[in-house]
Structure formats: structure tokens, C-alpha cells
Amino acid sequence: MKRYLLAFLFLFVILSSYGQNNVGLKKGFKGVFEPAYQVGVGEYGLDRFKANLIYGYQFNPYVSIGVGTGLRYYFDESNAFTPLLFDLKINFLDRKVSPYFSFSAGYNFSPFSSFVNIGYLFNPAVGVCIRIYEKSALYLGFEIEVQQKEFINYYDLYFGYTNEIKNSYSMSLNLGITF
Numbered sequence: 001m002k003r004y005l006l007a008f009l010f011l012f013v014i015l016s017s018y019g020q021n022n023v024g025l026k027k028g029f030k031g032v033f034e035p036a037y038q039v040g041v042g043e044y045g046l047d048r049f050k051a052n053l054i055y056g057y058q059f060n061p062y063v064s065i066g067v068g069t070g071l072r073y074y075f076d077e078s079n080a081f082t083p084l085l086f087d088l089k090i091n092f093l094d095r096k097v098s099p100y101f102s103f104s105a106g107y108n109f110s111p112f113s114s115f116v117n118i119g120y121l122f123n124p125a126v127g128v129c130i131r132i133y134e135k136s137a138l139y140l141g142f143e144i145e146v147q148q149k150e151f152i153n154y155y156d157l158y159f160g161y162t163n164e165i166k167n168s169y170s171m172s173l174n175l176g177i178t179f
Helices: 002-018
Strands: 028-041 046-056 063-074 079-092 099-111 116-132 137-156 160-178
Touching: 028 063, 028 137, 046 079, 046 160, 079 116, 079 137, 099 137, 116 160
Parallel strands: none
Antiparallel strands: 028 046, 028 160, 046 063, 063 079, 079 099, 099 116, 116 137, 137 160
């Protein structure tokens, strides 16, 4: 694990250290589109497709805050949820290539059940931000997502089942595009 962490940090240093005339993102309004295939991990982990569309403001080359919505499609259950999200992105360097940290939090609703409340959602991510133009960039990173949802546990034919609210965990490689 230490080797992977050191290799990841070394990659950040290499990618962010060339040229002094590289500058980060300019301040102003921006949109972010983030699709990903998330692999379920843990006892209640479920594979899902994720897409976020976030509208926010870049305050300086380092910090942006936004709100948005998205889609979570669960393959095992053939079910989809719609989250309402708050998003914070922090770039560590004012360069063309910078390591970043992102944190999204929100609440999911079911669009197929009269927008019934499903549960909270947390999504931290780390990676590399590559500026393409003044307000455009690619975000390449690793993320973990925690989704609260209801699971049905069947015990046997005679005793029936129980509904339990548990956390479903997933992880993925993320590709985000700002415009």
C-alpha cells in the first residue's frame, strides 16, 4: 500500500512541476459533468452507473463550490435514483496540472416512486486536474461513494423478511469534465 501511495504522490510531483508559466483555472461560473462506473465493495456494495451534472463557481485557481443533480443506476436491482448534490473541489497548485481533492454530499430520491426519500450520499475523491483552457479542465481521480438505502433481508419461507437501512459502498475511477 505504501508503494502505491508513494507512486501516486511521485506522479503528482512530476505532472505538476514542469514550467513556471502554467496557470490554473480562472474564476467564474462553470459546469461539471462526471460519469463513472462504480464497483460495489463490502457486504452491501452494489455495482452502479453514476453521472453528475454540477453547476458552480470557481472562486480562485484553488477552490470551487457547486450544486447539482445526477443519476445512480443500480444494475443488480434495475433501479435508478436521482441525487441532489453539494460539491467542493480543491486544487492544490495554481498550475496547468494539479492534484485535487473533491467532496460531494447530498440526498437521493427515487424518480420512479414519486420522488420518495432514499437516503444520504457521500462521495470523496482524489486525483489530478488537467487544465485544457481557462475555465475547462479534466478531472481524473479515484473515488469512494457511500449511499444509504433500504435492503430486504430474507430469512426463510416461514419467517419472512425484514427491511433494513444500510450503507452501500462503491469505488471507481472518475473522469470529470468542466466547461
